[in-house]
Amino acid sequence: MNTDADFLRAAIALARRHMEAGHGGPFGAVIVLEGEIVAEGWNQVTSTLDPTAHAEIVAIRQAASTLRRFSLSGGTLYTSCEPCPMCLAAAYWARLDCIVYAATRADAAEIGFDDAKLYAELALPPELRQMPMHQALRDEARAVFHAWARKDDRMAY
Amino acid sequence: MNTDADFLRAAIALARRHMEAGHGGPFGAVIVLEGEIVAEGWNQVTSTLDPTAHAEIVAIRQAASTLRRFSLSGGTLYTSCEPCPMCLAAAYWARLDCIVYAATRADAAEIGFDDAKLYAELALPPELRQMPMHQALRDEARAVFHAWARKDDRMAY
Numbered sequence: 439m440n441t442d443a444d445f446l447r448a449a450i451a452l453a454r455r456h457m458e459a460g461h462g463g464p465f466g467a468v469i470v471l472e473g474e475i476v477a478e479g480w481n482q483v484t485s486t487l488d489p490t491a492h493a494e495i496v497a498i499r500q501a502a503s504t505l506r507r508f509s510l511s512g513g514t515l516y517t518s519c520e521p522c523p524m525c526l527a528a529a530y531w532a533r534l535d536c537i538v539y540a541a542t543r544a545d546a547a548e549i550g551f552d553d554a555k556l557y558a559e560l561a562l563p564p565e566l567r568q569m570p571m572h573q574a575l576r577d578e579a580r581a582v583f584h585a586w587a588r589k590d591d592r593m594a595y
Numbered sequence: 596m597n598t599d600a601d602f603l604r605a606a607i608a609l610a611r612r613h614m615e616a617g618h619g620g621p622f623g624a625v626i627v628l629e630g631e632i633v634a635e636g637w638n639q640v641t642s643t644l645d646p647t648a649h650a651e652i653v654a655i656r657q658a659a660s661t662l663r664r665f666s667l668s669g670g671t672l673y674t675s676c677e678p679c680p681m682c683l684a685a686a687y688w689a690r691l692d693c694i695v696y697a698a699t700r701a702d703a704a705e706i707g708f709d710d711a712k713l714y715a716e717l718a719l720p721p722e723l724r725q726m727p728m729h730q731a732l733r734d735e736a737r738a739v740f741h742a743w744a745r746k747d748d749r750m751a752y
Binding site: 442443446447450453454457458460462463464483484487488489490492495498499502503506507508509510518519520522523524525526527528529530531532533534535536537538539540541542545546548549550552556557559560561564569570571572573574575576578579580582583584585586587589591593594595 | 599600603604607610611614615617619620621640641644645646647649652655656659660663664665666667675676677679680681682683684685686687688689690691692693694695696697698699702703705706707709713714716717718721726727728729730731732733735736737739740741742743744746748750751752
């Protein structure tokens with residue numbers, strides 16, 4: 439078990455198993471480092487009452503916890519569906535090297551998930567989005583940013 | 596304490612306090628429902644070794660846990676900085692009503708955070724992104740989607 443197809447099938451198998459068990463939506467993911475699966479994830483939004491518990495987020499958090507580091511550089515995310523914007527951005531923050539996926543955002547839309555709509559929303563300027571966004575107190579927040587930038591022991595990530 | 600400025604200052608105060616304590620980047624967030632703060636979050640990527648532990652994600656997970664529901668409909672997210680794409684998409688998935696923020700993605704870029712670059716990446720088609728993305732086995736994953744769509748007891752979210 440060490441080809442892209444093997445790891446992607448492992449992600450799809452997680453999607454099926456946990457969907458059938460009623461844990462959440464039909465999505466699964468694994469993270470692979472140096473040819474080994476280091477973490478598994480599956481959607482558990484409805485079973486754990488966590489709107490961020492998508493398969494990829496669960497797998498990323500699990501991998502970081504297992505490896506005891508916040509960078510997963512060198513790793514590949516295999517996921518049964520093209521990641522939504524939340525999960526794709528999480529993959530960037532986790533410094534993963536690569537993503538391999540099976541179904542697309544359009545396939546997800548067909549069964550009622552908002553991934554495609556979310557990509558369109560995020561590409562809009564804030565004032566044109568359906569989610570109302572207001573800005574205030576910019577200088578007060580920037581003062582905290584500048585204090586951080588001057589902090590000798592800050593840890594970048 | 597019940598104006599937008601009050602709640603936004605609470606988020607900025609969390610950013611400052613936990614940045615000074617060395618818990619992570621200089622970001623804080625609160626979630627408000629019916630005029631009350633129901634959850635607080637602050638960046639803890641480096642202290643909890645979780646690349647997804649941005650202030651907003653932490654606050655959303657905490658609110659859902661406290662309220663025992665995966666939808667935060669009716670709630671407002673106050674955050675010391677414009678959310679990155681991960682956190683903005685999480686706000687949509689959590690069905691929050693509104694976002695109020697202080698600093699911008701450009702301010703975050705000034706102190707070394709990738710938010711602005713991430714927005715640009717996510718707006719690109721997968722094949723043009725810096726993150727390599729490959730697709731395979733679409734039909735196998737779609738078969739799981741269709742099994743879910745036929746499941747009588749599926750719970751939408």
